[in-house]
Amino acid sequence: MTTVIASAGLAVNERIEIRRNRITGKSAETPSGKRVCIVTGTHGDELEGQYVCAELARILSENLQQLNGIVDIYPAINPLGIDSITRGIPLFDLDMNRIFPGTAEGTMAECLAADIISDISGADICIDIHSSNIYLKEIPQIRINEISADELVPYAKMLNCDFIWIHSAATVLESTLAYSLNVTGTKTLVVEMGVGMRITKEYCRQLTAGIFNLLKNLGMWTGDVEKVREPIVSGEGTVEFVNSDADGIFVPCVEHWVDIEKGEHIGDVINPITGETVERVTAPCRGKIFTLREFPIVYGGSLIARILGGEGNE
């Protein structure tokens, strides 16, 4: 059943509506009383989660007798952003994932954020799906703040992702949806996969299979599930960043999620006017490329790749 869980009037004859599709199981077993939330669309240019939500809704609705509990799907918590290909909330300066937990006394966006938190709070697990941005392509991965790692890693391993990145805490991240929910007792996992403004079917199906595996492990799904892959779990020190030092167009010469040796050629930054190669980009360490630049134009500082390996692999 689709319900509007947060809303506000827009200027001309329209309301912003944040919708939740609640799918309630009809299993014959003793009710699990459990609830899992799938949230996506915080950033309007990240669309991979749209297909995951659609697939989940389709499969669950066709197999309600195999679901024991509630799955709440929130496909677009920034509906105006998605509708207008805008990363943030149109006419609002702050990133939506920097205003949680929100407040009823704040701006419209902060009021909506507070309503979203209120609606999700108390769920057994929440999965917040992101898809990088238009510049970078990410292998399916779970990102976990180190302060929640012990509690969340076991659940992250169920999600059929390739990689779990446990990153260090930062004050600025305390205003994300995931942080706000985790500190108030609702376990929330952040998924990053694919690239902005696109749907990568293969990744979406991979994560969807992982979500069913999670439901199975929580005793909420009696249907068959695929065997999930064993992710690599990695801390901050084992991730190496590769940034461009020159400006131009970046042309890669490696594939995504491949093994790479230290010093191996990742790609070139080329001057589009002269054709001259202005930077030969090489791997600073041995490892696997889990982030690779998708958008070709680069400035000095543009992120080219992230390599899982880093110091730990030297």
Added chain:
Amino acid sequence: MNKQVVYSIQSPYRQPMDVIGFKFGKGEKALCVVGAMRGNEVQQMYVCSQLVSRLKELERDGCICEGKEIMIIPCVNYYSMNIGKRFWTMDNTDINRMFPGYELGETTQRIADGLFKELQGYTYGVQLASFYQQGDFLPHVKLMKTGFTSNELMKDFGLPYAFVRTPRPYDTTTLNYNWQVWGTNAFSLYTNATDNPDENSAKTAVDAIIRFMVKRGILKTRVGSGYLTEVISEDRLYQIQSASAGICRSFVKTGDEVKCGDLLCELTDPLEGCVIAKIFSPVNGIVFFRFNRPLEYEKSVLYKIIRL
């Protein structure tokens, strides 16, 4: 005056973006002013340009105290300003959410890093800021409460109001916050404009900064004494949200004194023209902030009133 490039970045398709700083006087790093970090902060750049103009005259007349150096950076992000964009041209990130920066990081982290290296070591720092909520403000000075800078210093600007803000997580990557953490007494100065230069409030801001420099022993010149500044915390601001969406017709402006029950604005249905809501002041006070877009959403913050 010494005009110099304090940071430069290359683009594949444009001339280099050279961030220009103007230095006056010689000696210890006394005060630095940073203007537009966002592409629409025309007023913030304008205030700095007027300050540069005034300081040229003051330096010529020997008014800069011995052993004091002042730096003014009118515009950091003119790449965005030249194409009518508020945030960074390519990835839409906000330089003022990237401090202290990272020299090996993303482009705007590198800009923040390069700039911040130049900004460190000043005793006082002033950022001409704009706010994420669009509207008119009474000119004021604001201090992020970090424990590093004294509230009392704000009185030396001689503006009517000085605010102390308790930082939120997203404030911790701003220039103001990091400036303080790295040992500079840092303030944000707000005028009542952003996208369009406003002569009067620009003059107010320039006078306030000159006054501050005189009181802190950086300049020797005659300047009006300004206001007896009232330092107030943000919880004295009464925030009024809109109960409906529509076209807002305001009957008060910033600086007006209002009494509890006074009509502040009417909200009109944008299609039918009828008045759908009237907003009355729930408190006695001074209008400090007024929403200034013609169309407003439900729950927009329409006014902030300093309670008397």
